[in-house]
Amino acid sequence: MLDSFSVYFSRFSVRTIEINNCPFDSSLDTRLAELNYFIDNTLIAYDDFVDSTLPFSSPKDLYQNLLATQFPESPVFSHGDMNDANIIVDSQGGIGLIDWGRGGCADIWCDIAHAARNIWEETKEKTLMQRFFENLKIDENEQKIKYHLLLDELF
Template structure:
């Protein structure tokens, strides 16, 4: 562990957080009465959206625009990258799943209202496909991928080729990049806090919508997911939603 990180933790007990599927490790710890999180990413992911230094930069840029964790400390060494953040208040939206459509709609509005005129973070489809090619070449894709929902796509290489062939024209907004019910925290007064923003940046507006729709479909039901889409007040872009779900399959 990097010396400055170890000095801040100062011997506190690290509790592993098992939520999430990324190659990053997350541990919580207490310093006095205050709860913190240590997130680390292996060095090989430095040029990807798994980089915790990229996430720290996104969080710092977002501070004051929406509620995100405070970045307390970052560091880097030959083994990887390190970030310590303060815990955010509230509970995961997953614990308020009955209120999910309205809370997701609020989260989406907050994300897409962020001015991207000076946003330095590229999370476009082209960038993400370059990232996916790197992960494939390095043998770093998610080993639990399941292509059974996509007829005619049998291998990760098939999927990559298909994604290149179907890459949409993009209507860029600020995108969380992984806007699911474990990455949004809700307080008792329905104030929202956003975590896990490594993929945050300029991307098509339907990326976050696709993830929300999938989340509601899987955790509530198809009818609730359909109502969420209908309430957006714009025509459904089913091809874009499918593209972004397919893109996520290997991450």
């Protein structure tokens, strides 16, 4: 799994795909506007929210927290739901990606957050998490990871 993520972030690197003319906007402003629409029109699974362990009293409370803690983005081309279920590896080691429903211009931490969550949930290995960030040549940013994962909770 870690090797597949490493290949994605290096070979397909979100940093190597030009976004100037990308018609797909998955920026924080766009995602937050979608979330607000879903909440206002009761288009989220409220039962799932009530059963969750999130420290918010309501979906609107979560939304308000996300608005208040929004940060400046570093836009790149993003898969939008980077996890091992969306990576296909063939017998020669070729890698393909499926489920591009959230793909587009987004903050660089979007894919990193989803991949980091997937690594942690599958392994619970701190050393693999460290290797993941070493392979990316960046320091882990828990605040941005948490933000992206909270934003994803109601989608």
